[in-house]
Amino acid sequence: MCGVFGIYGHKEAANLTYLGLHALQHRGQESAGIVTSDGSQLSLHRGMGHVIDVFPPEQLERLGGPHAIGHVRYSTAGGSALKNAQPIAVDYARGSIAVAHNGNLTNAEALREKLEERGSIFQSTSDTEVIVHLFAMSRQKSFEDRVADALSQVQGAYSLLILTPESMIAVRDPMGIRPLCLGRLPGTDTYVVASEPSSFDLIDAEYVREIEPGEMVVINQVGVKSVWPFAEVARHTCIFEYVYFARPDSNIDGVSVYEARKNLGRALAREHGIKADVVIPVPDSGVPATIGYAEESKLPFELGLVRSHYVGRTFIEPRQSIRHFGVRLKLNPISATLKGKVVVVVDDSIIRGTTSRKIVKMLRDAGAKEVHMRISSPPTKWPCYYGIDTPTRGELIASSHSVEEINQYITSDTLAYLGLDSMIHSVVSARTEATGRSTRRNLPIAPGDEASLKESSFCTACWTGNYPIKFTPHPRQHQMRLLDL
Ligand code: AMP
16 A cells, blocks of 8 residues: 655645655655756655654755655565565656556566566665556557556556656546545645545645546646546455545545444434444544444443554554564553453454454453444455555455354454445445546546446455456566665
């Protein structure tokens, strides 16, 4: 998972991108980077760590120019290293180009092998670099056609921002797997593009609309235009964005993430309600679903676990040993809420089961009489190949264990998951507004309109194994041997 942010036409482009990335920090904490353009030249700075650490004020000062793109990363392809940090920026025969990518390509290894056979030299193991090579090799004349040509060869998920000295291009893959939206500073010609619209709020930008699946938005001196280089296919937006990944203050493709999560909790209470004294969330991601659960079940909402905000999202750390340590570091129980109580605990997902197991133990140690675990999505059985960092199938506890076996493993009194149809319905019914203007059809889309999000518009592969884009595992032959210390 990653976050991208870009701005075209503002004298403080680097500063606003810094703020935009800060608001997208939940999408990745391993590395951050910004590339700016002054109209003739690109400037780049990238580093490992959080946005606030990578960009001290003097560093931002050096990133001059009115256009910028930025990226926050956590590795889903290519490992955690500075050379894989983004944006990737290169000089090629026709100029300079920078790319920031959210998503995962499913045929990157195969493409890379072909490119290397033809003599390409790669500087990173990131799948995004493949796009840069394909772009540089394209024989198309116009810049847009070269982007389209490169992207017509890749498969998988991509929400991309591309910066050249003169223009910024935003592209969302034909299935719209990862989110991407367009905004504007009110009353100006300054456009912004981001993974999530909550990042617009911090810089006082207004949300214009989602960038539609398969749409390429080109922003330059002439203005803003949409191009549709790919054949239209069915939308498959990742529903896990609503369940867990996106910020609750974001509205993605016309659906309020917060309302969607509350609906998930309400549905969970209807489907798997149980007599109890209190309902508590696993903070922070479980909070909105717990509010919904409490409302529907009429149980008091309490805080039974307090989260330290001074550690990152522990799951994101790629090393197993750090993650185990992190759960302890992150959550602490409040025994006053728990002592002698029958407690319902709501979380969004169980991946390996390690977090839930530790939480149940922590709650019992703090005095809870009974612990009933409720999960606001179905059992996660299949890995994601489109940009969410899930482990291999063998590590996903639900791929080889029944709900009852998982219940025994995590030592809860009962465990229940939300059903697939209820999850999808909860998200769709949280649509609060039209997705914006459909530039492809050039028609306004009203809520309830056929063209808007509907039940079949989502990728649900991690629960069903129905992958909308085929993924054939390719032996990875590209381990980096060069250690740049
Ligand atoms: P686990 O301990 O492996 O079962 O992880 C479950 C916890 O990780 C839950 O509390 C989820 O909120 C969280 N989680 C689920 N998916 C992800 C993800 N892709 N990245 C980070 N955290 C996640």
